[in-house]
Amino acid sequence: xxxxxxxxxxxxxxxxxKYRAALVMSSMVTFIAGYHYFRIFNSxxxxxxxxxxxxxxxxxxxxxxxxxxxxILTVPLLLVEVIAVLxxxxxxxxxxxxxxVPASAAMIILGYPGxxxxxxxxxxxxxxxxxxxxxxxxxxxxAELTKSLERQPEGVAATVGRLRWLLLATWGVxxxxxxxxxxxxxxxxxxxxxxxxxxxxxYTVADVLAKCxxxxxxxxxxxxxxxxxxxxxxx
Amino acid sequence: xxxLRFGGYLLVALGLINMRYQTGHNSVVLHSLSxxxxxxxxxxxxxxxxxxxxxxxxxxxxxxxxxxxxxVGYSFIN
Numbered sequence: 001x002x003x004x005x006x007x008x009x010x011x012x013x014x015x016x017x018k019y020r021a022a023l024v025m026s027s028m029v030t031f032i033a034g035y036h037y038f039r040i041f042n043s044x045x046x047x048x049x050x051x052x053x054x055x056x057x058x059x060x061x062x063x064x065x066x067x068x069x070x071x072i073l074t075v076p077l078l079l080v081e082v083i084a085v086l087x088x089x090x091x092x093x094x095x096x097x098x099x100x101v102p103a104s105a106a107m108i109i110l111g112y113p114g115x116x117x118x119x120x121x122x123x124x125x126x127x128x129x130x131x132x133x134x135x136x137x138x139x140x141x142x143a144e145l146t147k148s149l150e151r152q153p154e155g156v157a158a159t160v161g162r163l164r165w166l167l168l169a170t171w172g173v174x175x176x177x178x179x180x181x182x183x184x185x186x187x188x189x190x191x192x193x194x195x196x197x198x199x200x201x202x203y204t205v206a207d208v209l210a211k212c213x214x215x216x217x218x219x220x221x222x223x224x225x226x227x228x229x230x231x232x233x234x235x
Numbered sequence: 236x237x238x239l240r241f242g243g244y245l246l247v248a249l250g251l252i253n254m255r256y257q258t259g260h261n262s263v264v265l266h267s268l269s270x271x272x273x274x275x276x277x278x279x280x281x282x283x284x285x286x287x288x289x290x291x292x293x294x295x296x297x298x299x300x301x302x303x304x305x306x307v308g309y310s311f312i313n
Contacts, residue, residue: 024241032248035310039256069255073248 001034004212008219016231019222022084026215029074029081033211036070037204053196064115067203072108076101078214082141082167085218086148086160087225096144100137107133111178120182127178134175141167153228159221166217170209177202239290240281242303246274249310257313266313270306277303 008027012020047054047062054061079100083093107130114126145164149157180199184191227233250271257263277299280286289295 021237024238028241028245028248031245032252035249036252038311039252043256063255065255066252069252073251 001030001037001208001212004215005031005034008215011219011223014226015219015222016226016229018087019085019226022081022218022222025077025081025084026218029077030211030215032074033070033207036066037207040066053193055196065112068108068112068115072105074211075104075108078210079104079137079141081215081218082145082163085221085225086144087151088144088148092144096140099140103133103137103140106130107137115178120185123178123182127175127182131175134171138168138171153225156221156224156228159217159224163214163217163221166214170206170214173202173206173209177206236281236287236290239296239299239303240278242300243274243276243278243281246270246303246306246310247278248274249307250274253310253313270310273302273306 005027008023008030012023015023043062043066044053055063080097083096083100086093088096110126110130110133112126114123114130117123117126142164145160145167149160152160177199180202181187181192181195184195187195223233250267253270254263254267257267280290290299
């Protein structure tokens, strides 16, 4: 995450000034996520004793709230980053931001009660509720990215087209990870430990894909568009 | 100005994650709010006309930038 931050920061001179904001946002997303992983590691360390991890919300226990604080701060930025690189008209960009940012906040806030609950029914209920804004975001972004294809320079359209599928594939890992604890009915203690680990791995993989890989694709699009708009490609 | 605005947002974000980490510890206010409050002020300052003018001056921009970097460093060590 931190390496990705450095890369997108130092690459700013390789794109036109109008696309630099998208790269700065990408750097911020990966830096905040990197900091979150630094703290989540501290928390994991503090809550671990003799190969067991204490879960909960009290001091010294591992709490999933970290991820949700990270997501509520970075997901809106991630969405603004996509809008910034598309180079849409100001009015369309504003309308997209006003629709997508509240939807992303709703998605995360609705997911949290299900995440911390140990009751499967509650998990499923909040999972369904947070899926509604999740699908809305995917629909709006997918539709807007498709619409913007015809406005993109030659060669860029194919990368923007792939960005749509990358978005769907990376964001799709989150609900799968969320569902992991529900998959086993009445799990034993060892199964619970395994499900917990699997979910942490799932979320981490999803974060790396959705933040680093996505950020690097945004950089690629910004660079291709800069070259198409007359910037000398000397790097 | 956009970069300073992002700097303010970054401090608020790091401070909130730091606060979650510090919850239950002593001096949470001192540790985490010392990152959140300057970040929130900076964020606000980039939207208000008089403070915006102040931040647009090169020297002030450099000083504020250094403060932001120091606070980012502090968020890792506290």
